[in-house]
Amino acid sequence: MKKLLLVNTNTEKFPYPIPPLGICLIASFLKGRYDVSIYNGMFDEGLSLESVIRSFNPDFIGFSIRNVDEVVPEKARFFIEGVYxxxxGPARKYTNVPFILGGSGYTIFPKEILEYTGADYGIAGEGEEALLSxxxxxxxxxDAGSLCNVFTRRGHGPGVPGVLNDYSLRPYxxxxxxLDFTPYTERGVYSIQTKKGCALQCIYCSYPVIEGRKYRLRTPSSIADEIEQASARLGSGVTFEFVDxxxxEPKGHAEEICRELIRRKMKARMRTMGINPRNTSRELFHLMKEAGFTQIDVTPDSASPSMIKNLRKGFTMDDIKRTAGLIREFDLPSMWFFLYGGPGENRGTFNETLDFIDNYINPDDLVYMSGGLRIYPGTPLFDIALKEGYISSSVNLLQPSVFYFSKGSPREELKEWITLACIERMNCLPGYETTPPPGMLAEASVLRQKQSLDEPMFRTLLRLRREWKAAGKL
Ligand code: B12
Incomplete structure (x- = not known):
């Protein structure tokens, strides 16, 4: 059997090290057809790659590329440099076998990253069937150059977002x-995906580019099986995080999953990102609480009526107010994410969102405020920026500094508004302030251990932030 080495090139440990779900899915899919081994570069950062290549002696190497940059204008870190x-770069010194790239970050810039790294092939989008072909x-x-979603140095085949309709046909x-999961048990999570695709129309977002617009759902029973089996192997300490x-979305799927988890009386600890205000309901929150959700991320981006429209968020002010009310009613710890600076943003629309934060969000919940929208190829924002003359058609979008700021919210001014708003509100943090002071983090860890706190870390940190401020330490 031919040998395939899959390499996780993601070494980013903020906000926590995340397991390389994509290549694990591919490994499960290719089992029995190829001898697959995974090298996890997250903690080793490439140090033992040479010995792995020498001892496994692969026929092909697949590199998973997740992050391109931080998507924070103030931090223009370019991850692809480190990947190379x-x-x-080092792997090329030890072997001449075909190098194949893939992953969510790679999918946004398939041609550019292939060129930058000098790899032989790339696969845009999901890797399972495409890699097999x-x-x-x-x-x-x-010649692989005509295969769907495959990129070669000489050209590429047709792009087909989402190759498989019945997602349940794939193993989970x-x-x-x-891989060795030990380092993830302490700070990390067990990632799990319940579907592929995103049908929302948000103008700046790369998700439909990566996953396609059509929802392809896993069955609730396969999701519950996966959690049940992983819980049995890993014990109750593990947190399952949904990465949809x-x-x-679409309405009803999350509810069905929760019902299945409740029916099986599973006591797993769960959290999710990506709660959209559009389809929230008392029933959804009730089911999520019952099923074991301990934390959620809500991503409205704006609470200004005109900006919600301009960003094509697909929800209304009533939706977002209802969502904030339900979060308080069910006491579900939440992190909120707002993104300022899109087309039409100005001081007035900025203030509208602040009013919402002040009047509706639980002050014990954390609010992240970022300024500037990363311009990605294939998005409506790219077309808007081009039409406005904000960028030229020859711009290199792979650079980590290509962000959109509206005329009414220029880069430096917007940064000042956000900084000031966050100073005035103890539960608000600017997107560029990604890590708390080390002393505070250490104090939070001691406190959590001493008092056996099982609240989300951000709640402990928010309390300390208030205490430090009152004591003049901030
Ligand atoms: C969930 C998520 C998060 C969660 C992660 C939680 C968790 N437990 O994993 C949180 C909120 C913590 C997060 C944080 C960040 N994220 Co994020 N995240 C996502 C999201 C929505 C899904 C990722 C995922 O797990 N998908 C499910 C798995 C199964 O899919 P996959 O990994 O893509 O793998 C498939 C294919 O890509 C392919 N594939 C993968 N590897 C390989 C390898 C080969 C050889 C082949 C052929 C194919 C292949 O096949 C796989 C199976 O189908 C994506 C957007 C998206 N829709 O993809 C952004 C995304 C990956 N994140 C992004 C970024 C930037 C970040 C942060 C750097 C942001 C920040 N400043 O904090 C951090 C980095 C965190 C870290 N430690 O690495 C960007 C990356 C692109 C970019 N601009 O750099 C994305 C694409 C969103 C965006 N802005 O466009 N993120």
């Missing part, structure tokens, strides 16, 4: 069997 320096074509000596991942672009 720590992984692809590509490996077959390489083995048979065929068993992350902890594919938006958890509560």
């Amino acid at each position: 320096r720590n992984f692809i 590509l490996l077959g074509a390489i083995e048979r000596g065929e 991942s068993t992350i902890d069997k594919n 672009s938006t958890f509560n």
Whole structure:
């Protein structure tokens, strides 16, 4: 059997190290057809890649590229540089086998990253079936340049977002069997995906580019099986995190999953990102609480009526107010994310969102405020920016500094508004302030251990922030 080495090139440990779900799914899918091994670069950062390549002696190497940059204008860190320096560059010194790229970050810039890294092939979008076809074509000596979603140095095949309609036909991942899960049990989470696709129309977002617009759902029973089996292997300490672009879309799917988890009386600890205000209801929150959700992320981006329209968020002010009310009613710890600076943003619309934060959001919940929208290819924002003359058609979007700021909220002014708003509100943090002071983090850890706190870390940190401020330490 031919050997495939899959390399996780993500070394980013903020906000916590996340397990490489994508390559674990691919490994499960290719089991029995290829001898697959995973090298997890998250903690080793490429140091033992040479010995892994020498001892496993792969016929192909797949590199998973998740992050391109931080999507924070103030921090223009470019992750692809590190991917080349720590992984692809050194690996090329030890072997001449075909190098294949894939992953969510890669999918946004398939041609550019292939060129930057000098790899042989790339697959945009989900890797399972596409990688199988590509490996077959390489083995048979065929030209792979016409295969769906495959990029080569000479050209690429047609782009087909989402190759499989019945997502349940694929095996689910068993992350902890594919790699050493120990370092993730303390700070990390077990990632789980309940569907692919995002049908929302948000103008700046890359998710539909990565996953396609059509929802392809897993069955609630397969999701519950995965959680049940992983819980049995890993014990009750593990937190399951849903990584869908938006958890509560399309309406009804999240509810069905929760019902299945409740029916099985599973006591797993769960959290999710991507709660969209559009389809929230008392029933959804009740089910989520019952099922074991201990924390959620809500991502409205704006609470200004005109900005919600301009960003094509697809929800109304009533939706977002109802969502804030339900979060308080069910006491579900939440992190809120607002994104300022889109087309039409100005001081007035900025203030409208602040009013919402002040009047509706639980002060014990955390609010992140970011300024500037990363311009991605294939998005409506790219077309708007081009039409406004904000960027030219020859701009290199791979650079981590290409952000959109409206005329009414210029970069520096917006940064000042956000900084000031966050100074005035103890539960608000600017998007660029991603880590709390080390002393506060250490104090929070001691406090959590001493008092056996099982609240989300952000709640402990918010309390300390208030105490430090009162004591003049901030
Ligand atoms: C969930 C999520 C998060 C969660 C992660 C929680 C968790 N437990 O994993 C949170 C909120 C913590 C997060 C944080 C960040 N995220 Co994020 N996140 C996502 C999201 C929505 C889904 C990722 C995911 O797990 N997908 C599910 C898995 C199964 O899919 P996958 O990994 O893509 O794998 C499939 C394919 O890509 C492919 N594939 C993968 N690897 C390989 C390898 C080969 C060889 C092949 C052929 C194919 C292949 O096949 C896989 C199976 O189908 C994506 C957007 C998206 N829709 O993809 C953004 C996304 C990946 N995040 C992004 C970013 C930037 C970040 C942060 C850097 C933001 C920040 N400043 O904090 C951090 C980094 C965190 C870290 N430690 O790495 C960007 C990356 C692009 C970019 N601009 O750099 C994305 C694309 C969103 C965006 N802005 O466009 N994120």
